[in-house]
Each structure stands twice: as structure tokens, then as C-alpha cells.
Amino acid sequence: MDQEMPVNTRFRAPRTILAAACAALLLAACGGERAETGTAGADAEAAPAAAGEVNLYTTREPGLIQPLLDAFTAQSGTRVNTVLLKDGLLERLGAEGARSTADVLMVVDTGNMLDLVEAGHTQPLQSEVLESAIPAHLRGADDQWFAMSLRDRVLYAHRDLELESFHYEDLADPQWKGKVCIRSGQHPYNTSLFAAMIAHHGAEATEQWLTGVKANLARKAAGGDRDVARDILAGICDIGIANAYYVGRMKNAEPGSEQHQWGEAIKVIRPTFDVEGGGTHVNISGAALARHAPNRDNAVALMEYLVSDEAQSLYARANYEYPVKAGVELDPVVASFGELTVDPLPLTEVVANRREASALVDKVGFDN
The missing domain is CATH 3.40.190.10 (Periplasmic binding protein-like II)
Structure with missing residues (x-):
């Protein structure tokens, strides 16, 4: 799993x-x-x-x-x-x-x-x-x-993509239409991210953002975080959101194994929220x-x-x-991702929005 x-x-x-x-x-x-x-x-x-x-x-x-x-x-x-x-x-x-x-x-x-x-x-x-x-x-x-x-929620990007920085808000930018992979919006890892988006921008703006992200999906929101790397290698998508620690597992897997190939196909960018003082979720x-x-x-x-x-x-x-x-x-792999600037929003404030975040996922049909 x-x-x-x-x-x-x-x-x-x-x-x-x-x-x-x-x-x-x-x-x-x-x-x-x-x-x-x-x-x-x-x-x-x-x-x-x-x-x-x-x-x-x-x-x-x-x-x-x-x-x-x-x-x-x-x-x-x-x-x-x-x-x-x-x-x-x-x-x-x-x-x-x-x-x-x-x-x-x-x-x-x-x-x-x-x-x-x-x-x-x-x-x-x-x-x-x-x-x-x-x-x-x-x-x-x-x-x-x-x-x-x-566990920082980061961007997996194709290793040849000319991209050095990213905001979570950019996932809804039409330039990424058909190029985004992500697991279910109802998974706690994503519900937590969406709850943080509500805390920063409010429910209405987050609903619009989720609608934009869904429109940019290359495939149904499903699978696991490592599947994002797998699908980037396969050419299904160019970018995706997943946890950083999986990359450590993949890149340190047996050379030549599937997981090692997935890890070698991507680079990690730590997104931040596009707000004053915003950091990585x-x-x-x-x-x-x-x-x-x-x-x-x-x-x-x-x-x-x-x-x-x-x-x-x-x-x-x-x-x-x-x-x-x-x-x-x-770990050297984790260190290669660069400095982690943690979003300063208290996690208790984030969690307070998780039920509303879950409801928005259903409202926009994110996993459909």
C-alpha cells in the first residue's frame, strides 16, 4: 500500500x-x-x-x-x-x-x-x-x-520540465490542463491540503480552485502518491501533488526496479501558498x-x-x-529537495476546515 x-x-x-x-x-x-x-x-x-x-x-x-x-x-x-x-x-x-x-x-x-x-x-x-x-x-x-x-506535500514534476518554483494555487492554472495527476481528494493527505487552502483563501475561493484543478487532471483522481511518479514516467501527466518521503523510498529502491525508475523520472519542488509568509503544507x-x-x-x-x-x-x-x-x-535525497519552509498556519486551524474540505471535494465531483 x-x-x-x-x-x-x-x-x-x-x-x-x-x-x-x-x-x-x-x-x-x-x-x-x-x-x-x-x-x-x-x-x-x-x-x-x-x-x-x-x-x-x-x-x-x-x-x-x-x-x-x-x-x-x-x-x-x-x-x-x-x-x-x-x-x-x-x-x-x-x-x-x-x-x-x-x-x-x-x-x-x-x-x-x-x-x-x-x-x-x-x-x-x-x-x-x-x-x-x-x-x-x-x-x-x-x-x-x-x-x-x-510530511511535506510537494510537487512531483518531470525531471526535464523547466520549472523551479510553484504555488499550490497554480494547480488550477489552465496551462496545466490535462497534465496533473493526484490521488483521491478524499484521502486525508489531500483533505488536509484542501483544508489549508480554505484557511488561507476561504471556502468559496477553494471551491473554485478545486474545480480548476479537476479540469486540469490527466486522469481520475485515484491511486497512491507513488502512482503520480509512475504516471509521469509513463507520459500520462507532467506534474502532481504527493508526499516528499515517498521519493526517498523510490530513489533509494533497488537500482533498475520499477520504483527506482519512477523516482528517477521526477524532480521535487516544494510549493508554497501564494500568500504573504506562506510556506509548504x-x-x-x-x-x-x-x-x-x-x-x-x-x-x-x-x-x-x-x-x-x-x-x-x-x-x-x-x-x-x-x-x-x-x-x-x-537523508541525502531529502536534503536534495532544498530547504523546507513550513507554512506557519497552526495545524489546529487547518484541521478545523477538514470537514468542509471533504464536502467541497464531493460538491465539485473531484473524484468522479
């Missing part, structure tokens, strides 16, 4: 209700005992702390974060117990309630992180280490969540302290380690994501 599974791909699907019901039935059948897959009643006593371990609930692909967790264990001696939940994290936490063993919650996409906050599954964490490493617009104003790495992988964390001290230690120079460098070299902490050495 071309993505990590988000908690909600489009806010709330009916199957999540079923998941919650199943969790409740499992709890009743087990008499309130916690199985390895773990469900527990909300009114039960809090789980006791266990020395030397920390429990991580995450939607992230294990291979992408395991090097970080292994390094933390090697440094601290604290064992990390990872619970991978590709779907149903909100429902799992709701079913477990105060008996939840979760210490740290880690997800991708700001919207998914704020869903956890709004559902009451996190708690504030005041940490000088986190606050000094993470810019204010990349963490919750109430210290409920923190970005751990950045980013989404995040983020972490939060779980509301009932039984191993709180170890949880804080893990979160603080994740913004250390060592961990941030691992993010950059293993995942090709952009470090949230300034001054960390980048």
Missing part, C-alpha cells in the same frame, strides 16, 4: 461502530479480564504501573518506527510493548476506559490526532524538552499532542500521552527521546520524513 492506515480515512465509518460493539461483547464474555488484544470496562480500576516498560498504541507501520523503539530501549533499558491498530483506535480506547494499558498514542495525520484529543483519550504534558524541540504551530496549544516528524506523525497512562514516567521519557537528535536523525534516514527538530542531518 502507498500509505499508513489512518485512524479514520473519512471521519467515521459505520464499521467503527461495529468494532466498538464487538469490543464490548468481548469484554462481557471475558468477565472483564484483559486479553492480549485488550478490552476493559471504563469504570474499572486503573491498571497498575509496571517498571521498565511502556505501552505504545499506534497506527504506524511497525517497520517505520521499530528502529526508533529499539534505539530507545537500548539507551534507556525500557521495553516498548507495541500494539498496532490499523483501524479502530478510538473504539479500542473507549472500550478499555480507565483500565487501558496505553501509555503513548502515535498516529499519522493531524486530524486523527485531534480526534483522540476531542474524544478525551489524551492528557496534557508539560515538557521543556518537547516545547524547546517542537515549534508552537506543530503542537497542541494545550500540550495535548506533539508532532514528531513532518505539512502533515505530521504525532504522539500524545494517553489519558490513563500507567507508566507515565516511561511514556514521557519515550516522547522526549523521539525529539532527540538521535531519534530525529533516525526519522530522517529510515523513513525519509522531515525532522520536526531544527538542525538535524537529513
Whole structure:
């Protein structure tokens, strides 16, 4: 797959209700005992702390974060117990309630992180280490969540195209008619970008922009981010919007492989919003302290380690994501994209527009 599974791909699907019901039935059948897959009643006593371990609930692909967790264990001696939940994290936490063993919650996409906050599954964490490493617009104003790495939404362009700079607004320029590729507008990566466009220009202007982008599509909005590079190589389109870290994966793939060929066919341009002080749109992988964390001290230690120079460098070299902490050495491929100037708009303001952005995608028939 071309993505990590988000908690909600489009806010709330009916199957999540079923998941919650199943969790409740499992709890009743087990008499309130916690199985390895773990469900527990909300009114039960809090789980006791266990020395030397920390429990991580995450939607992230294990291979992408395991090097970080292994390094933390090697440094601290604290064992990390990872619970991978590709779907149903909100429902799992709701079913477990105060008996939840979760210490740290880690997800991708700001919207998914704020869903956890709004559902009451996190708690504030005041940490000088986190606050000094993470810019204010990349963490919750109430210290409920923190970005751990950045995923910039960039332009893939044919490597021979004479193009050195770009604004997101330019995607609707008629000069690109029939030359643009992009994945579904309802995917969280794009919904987040469109929500940022609303924050900068308003809903009416964003609707007009989306209509213009749709008119410029070379094919239906579908597939994944790497498919944009594939289709540029195939001559289907000249430019497209996708996440930068996929390029690191493609260009570092086995020479001669399909993915390596896709990566070699493109160059990366970091677009900015065409507003005063506008920067490049980013989404995040983020972490939060779980509301009932039984191993709180170890949880804080893990979160603080994740913004250390060592961990941030691992993010950059293993995942090709952009470090949230300034001054960390980048992977050479990522460094070749040039300096990243992050759009200063607080991500909480962006996320506030995601439902309206999703509605606009449907209104203009973007994915049709």
C-alpha cells in the first residue's frame, strides 16, 4: 500500500461502530479480564504501573518506527510493548476506559490526532524538552499532542520540465490542463491540503480552485502518491501533488526496479501558498500521552527521546520524513529537495476546515 492506515480515512465509518460493539461483547464474555488484544470496562480500576516498560498504541507501520523503539530501549533499558491498530483506535480506547494499558498514542495525520484529543483519550504534558524541540504551530496549544516528524506535500514534476518554483494555487492554472495527476481528494493527505487552502483563501475561493484543478487532471483522481511518479514516467501527466518521503523510498529502491525508475523520472519542488509568509503544507506523525497512562514516567521519557537528535536523525534516514527538530542531518535525497519552509498556519486551524474540505471535494465531483 502507498500509505499508513489512518485512524479514520473519512471521519467515521459505520464499521467503527461495529468494532466498538464487538469490543464490548468481548469484554462481557471475558468477565472483564484483559486479553492480549485488550478490552476493559471504563469504570474499572486503573491498571497498575509496571517498571521498565511502556505501552505504545499506534497506527504506524511497525517497520517505520521499530528502529526508533529499539534505539530507545537500548539507551534507556525500557521495553516498548507495541500494539498496532490499523483501524479502530478510538473504539479500542473507549472500550478499555480507565483500565487501558496505553501509555503513548502515535498516529499519522493531524486530524486523527485531534480526534483522540476531542474524544478525551489524551492528557496534557508539560515538557521543556518537547516545547524547546517542537515549534508552537506543530503542537497542541494545550500540550495535548506533539508532532514528531513532518510530511511535506510537494510537487512531483518531470525531471526535464523547466520549472523551479510553484504555488499550490497554480494547480488550477489552465496551462496545466490535462497534465496533473493526484490521488483521491478524499484521502486525508489531500483533505488536509484542501483544508489549508480554505484557511488561507476561504471556502468559496477553494471551491473554485478545486474545480480548476479537476479540469486540469490527466486522469481520475485515484491511486497512491507513488502512482503520480509512475504516471509521469509513463507520459500520462507532467506534474502532481504527493508526499516528499515517498521519493526517498523510490530513489533509494533497488537500482533498475520499477520504483527506482519512477523516482528517477521526477524532480521535487516544494510549493508554497501564494500568500504573504506562506510556506509548504505539512502533515505530521504525532504522539500524545494517553489519558490513563500507567507508566507515565516511561511514556514521557519515550516522547522526549523521539525529539532527540538521535531519534530525529533516525526519522530522517529510515523513513525519509522531515525532522520536526531544527538542525538535524537529513537523508541525502531529502536534503536534495532544498530547504523546507513550513507554512506557519497552526495545524489546529487547518484541521478545523477538514470537514468542509471533504464536502467541497464531493460538491465539485473531484473524484468522479
